[in-house]
Amino acid sequence: MSDIPRATPSHPRRLRDVPRWDRETDVAIVGLGGAGGCAAIEAADGGAEVTVFELASAGGGSTAMSSAEIYMGGNGGTRVQQACGFHDDTEDMVTYMMMAAGPQADEAKIRNYCEHSGEHFRWLVDIGVPFKDSFHEERAIMCLTDDGLLYTGSEKAYPFAQQARPCPRGHNLQVEGDNGGPLLMKIIMENLARRDAITVEYETRALALIIDEEGAVVGLVVRQDQNELHVRTRQGVILCAGGFVMNEQMVRKYAPMLAGGNTPIGNPGDTGTGILMGMSVGGAAINMHEGFISLPYYPPADMTRGIVINDKGQRFINEDVYHGRLGAFVLRQMAERIYFIVTVEQYGDYEKVSYLGAPVAGTGETVAELEEELGLRPGSLQYTLAAYNEDCSRGEDTLYHKAAEWLTPLEPPLVALDITPGRGAFVPYFTLGGLDTRPTGEVLNTQGEVVPGLYAAGRTACGVVRRAEGYSSGMSVGDATFSGRLAGRQAADAPRR
Amino acid sequence: MSDIPRATPSHPRRLRDVPRWDRETDVAIVGLGGAGGCAAIEAADGGAEVTVFELASAGGGSTAMSSAEIYMGGNGGTRVQQACGFHDDTEDMVTYMMMAAGPQADEAKIRNYCEHSGEHFRWLVDIGVPFKDSFHEERAIMCLTDDGLLYTGSEKAYPFAQQARPCPRGHNLQVEGDNGGPLLMKIIMENLARRDAITVEYETRALALIIDEEGAVVGLVVRQDQNELHVRTRQGVILCAGGFVMNEQMVRKYAPMLAGGNTPIGNPGDTGTGILMGMSVGGAAINMHEGFISLPYYPPADMTRGIVINDKGQRFINEDVYHGRLGAFVLRQMAERIYFIVTVEQYGDYEKVSYLGAPVAGTGETVAELEEELGLRPGSLQYTLAAYNEDCSRGEDTLYHKAAEWLTPLEPPLVALDITPGRGAFVPYFTLGGLDTRPTGEVLNTQGEVVPGLYAAGRTACGVVRRAEGYSSGMSVGDATFSGRLAGRQAADAPRR
Numbered sequence: 001m002s003d004i005p006r007a008t009p010s011h012p013r014r015l016r017d018v019p020r021w022d023r024e025t026d027v028a029i030v031g032l033g034g035a036g037g038c039a040a041i042e043a044a045d046g047g048a049e050v051t052v053f054e055l056a057s058a059g060g061g062s063t064a065m066s067s068a069e070i071y072m073g074g075n076g077g078t079r080v081q082q083a084c085g086f087h088d089d090t091e092d093m094v095t096y097m098m099m100a101a102g103p104q105a106d107e108a109k110i111r112n113y114c115e116h117s118g119e120h121f122r123w124l125v126d127i128g129v130p131f132k133d134s135f136h137e138e139r140a141i142m143c144l145t146d147d148g149l150l151y152t153g154s155e156k157a158y159p160f161a162q163q164a165r166p167c168p169r170g171h172n173l174q175v176e177g178d179n180g181g182p183l184l185m186k187i188i189m190e191n192l193a194r195r196d197a198i199t200v201e202y203e204t205r206a207l208a209l210i211i212d213e214e215g216a217v218v219g220l221v222v223r224q225d226q227n228e229l230h231v232r233t234r235q236g237v238i239l240c241a242g243g244f245v246m247n248e249q250m251v252r253k254y255a256p257m258l259a260g261g262n263t264p265i266g267n268p269g270d271t272g273t274g275i276l277m278g279m280s281v282g283g284a285a286i287n288m289h290e291g292f293i294s295l296p297y298y299p300p301a302d303m304t305r306g307i308v309i310n311d312k313g314q315r316f317i318n319e320d321v322y323h324g325r326l327g328a329f330v331l332r333q334m335a336e337r338i339y340f341i342v343t344v345e346q347y348g349d350y351e352k353v354s355y356l357g358a359p360v361a362g363t364g365e366t367v368a369e370l371e372e373e374l375g376l377r378p379g380s381l382q383y384t385l386a387a388y389n390e391d392c393s394r395g396e397d398t399l400y401h402k403a404a405e406w407l408t409p410l411e412p413p414l415v416a417l418d419i420t421p422g423r424g425a426f427v428p429y430f431t432l433g434g435l436d437t438r439p440t441g442e443v444l445n446t447q448g449e450v451v452p453g454l455y456a457a458g459r460t461a462c463g464v465v466r467r468a469e470g471y472s473s474g475m476s477v478g479d480a481t482f483s484g485r486l487a488g489r490q491a492a493d494a495p496r497r
Numbered sequence: 498m499s500d501i502p503r504a505t506p507s508h509p510r511r512l513r514d515v516p517r518w519d520r521e522t523d524v525a526i527v528g529l530g531g532a533g534g535c536a537a538i539e540a541a542d543g544g545a546e547v548t549v550f551e552l553a554s555a556g557g558g559s560t561a562m563s564s565a566e567i568y569m570g571g572n573g574g575t576r577v578q579q580a581c582g583f584h585d586d587t588e589d590m591v592t593y594m595m596m597a598a599g600p601q602a603d604e605a606k607i608r609n610y611c612e613h614s615g616e617h618f619r620w621l622v623d624i625g626v627p628f629k630d631s632f633h634e635e636r637a638i639m640c641l642t643d644d645g646l647l648y649t650g651s652e653k654a655y656p657f658a659q660q661a662r663p664c665p666r667g668h669n670l671q672v673e674g675d676n677g678g679p680l681l682m683k684i685i686m687e688n689l690a691r692r693d694a695i696t697v698e699y700e701t702r703a704l705a706l707i708i709d710e711e712g713a714v715v716g717l718v719v720r721q722d723q724n725e726l727h728v729r730t731r732q733g734v735i736l737c738a739g740g741f742v743m744n745e746q747m748v749r750k751y752a753p754m755l756a757g758g759n760t761p762i763g764n765p766g767d768t769g770t771g772i773l774m775g776m777s778v779g780g781a782a783i784n785m786h787e788g789f790i791s792l793p794y795y796p797p798a799d800m801t802r803g804i805v806i807n808d809k810g811q812r813f814i815n816e817d818v819y820h821g822r823l824g825a826f827v828l829r830q831m832a833e834r835i836y837f838i839v840t841v842e843q844y845g846d847y848e849k850v851s852y853l854g855a856p857v858a859g860t861g862e863t864v865a866e867l868e869e870e871l872g873l874r875p876g877s878l879q880y881t882l883a884a885y886n887e888d889c890s891r892g893e894d895t896l897y898h899k900a901a902e903w904l905t906p907l908e909p910p911l912v913a914l915d916i917t918p919g920r921g922a923f924v925p926y927f928t929l930g931g932l933d934t935r936p937t938g939e940v941l942n943t944q945g946e947v948v949p950g951l952y953a954a955g956r957t958a959c960g961v962v963r964r965a966e967g968y969s970s971g972m973s974v975g976d977a978t979f980s981g982r983l984a985g986r987q988a989a990d991a992p993r994r
Contacts, residue, residue, distance in 0.1 A: 005711065011712075284750070334813070446507050
């Protein structure tokens with residue numbers, strides 16, 4: 001094969017350079033995480049012969065490493081929402097997700113996601129995913145009980161609650177501890193195993209797409225046991241290879257703001273291969289600069305009663321938002337330090353439960369003493385706290401609109417945690433950019449036309465989630481499983497060639 | 498030609514589909530603005546035969562519409578800097594430009610730009626660009642006198658001045674009024690006309706690149722008088738077709754945050770064609786989300802003595818920064834209103850001179866009265882102003898580090914201008930994303946490899962300027978002219994085929 005140009009994620013192979021077909025399948029799927037798994041199930045159920053290529057020696061991807069909360073609702077409410085006494089209007093869910101995605105929202109994709117969310121819940125239940133009809137009251141980042149439902153975003157917080165009626169939409173698998181991800185993937189893998197039409201090839205690296213003279217994707221080059229294999233696809237290739245958070249060079253090039261974080265969240269295969277392969281055949285990559293970046297400052301939920309200030313002694317956000325939204329606003333401050341101010345009493349719990357690991361920057365028997373320890377302008381935090389405490393007494397945060405349930409005056413002795421990124425706190429991050437797709441998973445080129453034969457789902461696509469400041473737990477696995485299904489179904493419906 | 502696949506910016510034509518060569522040239526240049534013009538001159542002076550294709554019926558591009566300040570310095574100082582008594586260290590210029598570009602800085606490109614800035618100045622003088630050895634003292638957005646030098650960025654402001662010794666680097670052409678752009682392009686066009694090796698074809702639209710079997714760029718399809726012409730290039734194609742600010746769909750897709758602006762700045766040809774053509778052959782587009790967005794709140798320079806607050810009554814920036822930096826920080830606030838607070842006396846000048854056009858939101862004989870008119874929390878602006886005025890009296894802005902020269906206490910009667918984007922103020926914007934290139938102008942693919950035969954310069958490339966918050970006037974025309982020259986030289990040095 002020495003006369004064939006090298007095939008890499010950035011260099012598709014031309015059909016005329018394919019020496020032979022080593023495999024043939026209707027639909028080839030790259031990557032076996034939540035998206036790839038659901039794509040395989042739907043493609044097979046749609047009548048296609050499916051081959052999944054997975055780099056690792058087992059399926060799982062980032063979904064298996066996650067808590068696997070799944071963001072679902074609307075349509076009056078899922079079975080769990082209704083059993084827990086919540087009615088969820090589709091329009092409220094659409095409004096919330098549109099606000100979450102902000103100016104970069106893909107309305108068609110969000111609307112489709114919300115309108116089919118009830119159906120998606122039932123599909124998951126049908127393939128065996130267990131959800132308990134119980135509500136987890138406590139504000140948490142992940143649910144360590146087997147409760148089926150919890151608030152996982154900023155639904156009850158300003159400015160979301162003012163425009164979309166709050167409803168909990170984080171669906172948690174019925175399993176104790178932080179074990180939702182492994183259980184979800186176990187169920188998905190069992191579903192794959194039950195379908196004869198699905199073959200999985202592990203320890204197989206996708207090298208490049210194969211395109212014909214018109215630029216249509218007609219196959220895939222993979223490497224297995226050091227051999228290049230040419231896979232002919234009759235209906236399409238679905239890229240479900242995750243994001244690019246583990247590709248340092250790509251992060252530096254495309255999402256440099258994520259350098260503010262210190263802990264990439266993802267699996268080792270999140271090297272951007274799928275996105276690069278899509279781009280190599282004309283697919284448009286969008287939202288590439290965006291990522292999730294967070295300071296997980298709760299639990300304990302009581303931390304929500306604290307306030308976050310910059311080095312001018314100013315608050316800048318309502319502290320009852322989702323932690324990713326806090327992270328996004330922390331990065332926007334022109335400040336050399338960011339502090340979390342809590343009472344000594346609240347801090348006691350923090351030490352035991354928090355993941356955040358932020359160092360104590362100062363303590364004070366009086367606010368003036370704390371100001372001095374932190375090097376704040378004298379009077380600045382005193383002004384901020386006086387206004388805040390006055391608002392708490394009246395039960396209304398007039399400046400940042402933190403919900404009344406979290407408003408208790410902060411009285412000394414106080415503790416200040418240094419939550420400045422780069423000063424010791426845990427700042428997780430992952431990417432939110434990917435291939436532009438139709439809601440169906442069809443990959444679009446830079447002029448908005450479909451690249452024939454190519455689909456993307458999960459983090460390889462740019463899905464419904466677009467910004468840290470609007471992120472809610474469960475949106476990633478929700479998007480991965482849902483977009484995987486749609487892409488699988490769409491590919492299975494494509495004419496064979 | 499009906500059997501040849503359609504050629505568009507997103508669909509390169511294959512060499513084998515080229516029916517005949519209608520033109521042949523060493524170097525083809527797409528777009529005749531500052532970048533294309535300088536590329537043509539250098540390519541011709543490097544021994545190449547050059548053909549420039551321009552969509553409009555005359556050269557000019559966005560450079561002709563600009564003030565054509567040119568950001569130059571370092572190397573001890575240009576002739577003008579030295580004559581005006583300024584010594585400029587290259588390292589100070591590098592530090593300033595690295596801070597300006599932030600995490601997305603391309604250090605190799607910035608270093609190359611700074612190290613050759615003195616030489617670039619001399620080259621411009623050599624081709625006939627006049628600069629007067631005089632310094633314009635007044636803080637201004639553009640220089641309406643014929644002075645040769647002024648501060649055009651945030652060099653003297655926090656945090657830049659603390660890390661890089663301030664030096665004015667905005668070089669203004671010797672012409673009265675805002676006429677630098679037309680004069681610069683006139684001189685460039687005269688230089689083109691003097692060179693027999695350069696042909697310019699106007700009213701000619703670049704349709705698509707032509708690539709050979711290995712993906713190398715070997716020509717260009719253009720449309721002229723409704724005919725498709727195939728142009729063979731022996732040495733390369735240089736894309737100098739501007740940015741994409743006039744392509745509403747691309748802005749919505751790639752740079753949605755620019756929706757906060759209301760006045761796109763650029764020429765009608767800034768439709769992203771050059772960037773799309775580069776992407777169609779594997780070129781990586783980077784920094785696509787970023788743009789310049791501004792609230793040009795000065796002149797009059799005295800506006801710098803005012804303060805900017807959000808709807809919490811808080812300041813959030815030192816008001817002596819470049820107006821683009823203010824614009825960037827305005828967009829970062831979680832606030833429904835942003836106000837500029839000045840004294841009635843300062844406001845008098847504003848009405849006469851400002852471009853901003855911001856409506857008056859309130860006035861007050863006392864600060865309390867103004868708070869009430871603006872609907873601010875009682876006491877909030879009083880606290881902010883008391884702290885600010887105390888700092889002014891002491892000559893040090895302890896919170897935001899506005900330079901001492903601008904610190905005068907703000908005493909009522911006061912005026913508040915509503916500078917919230919979308920509420921009437923002039924908010925200009927343009928894009929800052931483009932093709933990833935080496936400092937030489939060679940276009941890179943997503944894996945950092947050169948796309949053979951393809952170059953980009955000016956706004957079609959992603960240059961030294963990367964963010965509104967670090968922008969300085971003169972950086973765009975500086976980058977366009979300099980990067981154009983380098984690309985022209987590089988293409989002329991390529992082996993002919």
